[in-house]
Amino acid sequence: MEEARQRRALLSNLAAIRARAHISQQTIARRLRTSQPAIARLEAGAVDPRLSTVQRYAASVGKRVEWILVDDK
Incomplete structure (x- = not known):
């Protein structure tokens, strides 16, 4: 869950x-x-x-993804 x-x-x-x-879904597509x-x-x-896919989407809006590993609760 x-x-x-997340x-x-x-x-x-x-x-x-x-x-x-102000970027459309069509432009991202x-x-x-x-x-x-x-x-x-x-x-x-x-x-x-x-x-x-997440990385490519982020790049398409001028962002990058950083992954952080954390201890499980």
């Missing part, structure tokens, strides 16, 4: 960054060479994206 919540939060953050930058509906599903958390 926690993993799904994934949704990450994808929601990416969508918010995109929206603040072109940059990632995919479809706008695929971007909509990604941002909605309807799919479990590959790490490389």
